[in-house]
Amino acid sequence: MEPSKRGRPRSTDADRSILEAARDLLLEGGYDALNLAAVAERAGVAKQTVYRRWSSKSHLVAGAVLAGVLAPSGIAAVAVAGADPGVGAEAAEPREASDEPGGLHEWMRRLAASLESPANAATVRALAAAAADDDDDAARLYERFTGPTRRLLVEVLEAGRDRGEVRTDADLEAVADAVFGVALYRILARIDDPAAGIDSLATILVDGLAPRTATR
Amino acid sequence: MEPSKRGRPRSTDADRSILEAARDLLLEGGYDALNLAAVAERAGVAKQTVYRRWSSKSHLVAGAVLAGVLAPSGIAAVAVAGADPGVGAEAAEPREASDEPGGLHEWMRRLAASLESPANAATVRALAAAAADDDDDAARLYERFTGPTRRLLVEVLEAGRDRGEVRTDADLEAVADAVFGVALYRILARIDDPAAGIDSLATILVDGLAPRTATR
Amino acid sequence: MEPSKRGRPRSTDADRSILEAARDLLLEGGYDALNLAAVAERAGVAKQTVYRRWSSKSHLVAGAVLAGVLAPSGIAAVAVAGADPGVGAEAAEPREASDEPGGLHEWMRRLAASLESPANAATVRALAAAAADDDDDAARLYERFTGPTRRLLVEVLEAGRDRGEVRTDADLEAVADAVFGVALYRILARIDDPAAGIDSLATILVDGLAPRTATR
Amino acid sequence: MEPSKRGRPRSTDADRSILEAARDLLLEGGYDALNLAAVAERAGVAKQTVYRRWSSKSHLVAGAVLAGVLAPSGIAAVAVAGADPGVGAEAAEPREASDEPGGLHEWMRRLAASLESPANAATVRALAAAAADDDDDAARLYERFTGPTRRLLVEVLEAGRDRGEVRTDADLEAVADAVFGVALYRILARIDDPAAGIDSLATILVDGLAPRTATR
DNA sequence: TTTTAAGCGAGACGGTACGTCGTGTCTTGTT
């Protein structure tokens, strides 16, 4: 698994400049407008040097998304917060205790904020396009991109359940999917004001998650 | 606006066979693997005959998806039910009165059922890819595809609100987005059992939508 | 064998402008310096339009050589004289009777003159390069390029033999090869003054071809 | 000029195995099909080790051809016979006195014999391709390859002239070119039986070279 | 014995051309 020790080692400069070039072009024109010759040229690198690392355009974009060079704040930051304080993403502060189930409101406000950033929208669209191109890797791509945050959200909700704030029979995975789904949908559908109503949805979810008090 | 009366009329056979060919290829390999030359050949038609009807690949795919050729039942049928009882989509039964807010459970169960069909998943992926391809038309495409169902859902929820089953300050649009978003997310992310937990999510939403009774 | 009557016919303008572009680039930089993208661009044509006609660079060059767009005078003119008064090569005057065997001197003087022309040198080098690239077609290429002139030369020598000016046991094919060979060799080897000594060689050949008068 | 005495000396094994690999690949597929990575791999050597010795592909091919690795006998042997009894080419026997001008017949018979060998044909083609590749070096390359033999031939002819067997005004260089030219032409043009007629041509040349005795 | 200079295997690198593919338009003759 480790890189062969023989021969000239791959240039880490090239790694970086390729990903940056890909990010820039992605932000400028989206997935379609990105082409590998332009990436290579902007990165000051030969096309083959790109292909040596990523076997196709969609792999490159996937790489850029996963490396976190895209969207250094917002959704991606949320995504990696507390999970993999790695590449280019400064770790978010540990979340404090909250009086509501898992700080879901806070969570979704952050999500709403991230929806407004064009860079985040571009990232998500790039992710979707790369995943569409690459049937096999799609699941892995989404998993790696949303996984850490998603798990964090589920843990947070579970902690709320343990504190008795969330009903025990709730499917917390489904709630997490709803949270990510609404963000994805609003970005892909280019809904005008993507953050609108998020707060209200959070309220509904929080209320819906609360333990049932009456027979209703 | 009406078609010119002069000259040879357009072949309706061609319309149908093109859409069928597009559907087949879409199901076989997805959006990327579909190319217009192959569509034309399989339809037994010249390429120009396709372009005379749809101005681009993404429009053709949108057309195939919206015509319901791709998925005569399921999501697409839900989508157009009651709205545009048109091409190839048999109208769903009128929904009966329900004792819960807007029959949301029933709704989401149908949605969940439609998620299980590979053909529907393919439809949604094709739609997403077509929208990604065509930045300007993306909003319109999503609107055309989800619009009718979405409006219906909102109406149903509004009826529930009028009956006092749904709190008045709830952002019903946001709820609708959550419903569609979760479906979209699960399909695009290739989540194994896309329908799992939908019922439970519906319960949460229903409960969350209920009027607040106390201080909570 | 005739071109299919259906569909848009191939543009003869493109045929011509591609060959002209190939010729120009060949004259400017030789075989190596010619690349198909440049040919297409200069011809105002898409690369695929070139490939539709010639399946590779060497085929294109072969085509250019054979079409006679290269070297409209000199060797090529000699080559096509009396044979195929076609593309761009004005037919040479019919040769008059001569007092020496087949006018070999005259022939070789023309050959010598053609050796001085850079365009001819370029043509021959292009021919050699294309033939080298294309093992199977090499024989055909040389045959079609030199064939007509070569046959003409042989006929001329045979006429001389019939008039009793050339010994009957001489292998006239071998003489023809010597004539073409010396030209080829001097061009490929970039011999400084390619025409030097040709006249003297002609004399030797003429004398050598004369019927033996004595026992020697 | 002599190799620096410091450092690790160059491997003579590498020299040999590179030339052998080059020869093999040349015989298998010709100049075009030979690529340096394959040469290096087959020679069990790094690419740089090749480039340390020959500065380019054409130089390597020239080297392989000139070293006689390609054709230890035949044309190459003729070429270097008596001149540079060097690398891999065993010297030909000293030629005996002949009763005809310079033993031209004998010479050309040997040449004809060498034409029959596919390996020699490949050599010549490789040489031509290497020369075509390297415009500046072409003259030098031909000179190095044909020079020694050519000079020998001219000397032989001069000796004949000195003995009064060859007319004094004959351009012997031109004759030599004709001899090499016909060989080159027949090989490059893939003429079926390259050796045919050579003997007869020799007779013609010999006769043509003989001093003029009468009014002709 | 330790430097030091060069050779060497491996393989990445910049560059350039290759030949293919897909989109959307255009041009024939035919219906």
Add this chain to the structure above:
DNA sequence: AACAAGACACGACGTACCGTCTCGCTTAAAA
């Protein structure tokens, strides 16, 4: 007019080869 057929301009794709470079390691002469 629409249609079948297929050429066309455009532009991206992924591959191949050239000749250079950069690693870590080896070899042998010089210090």
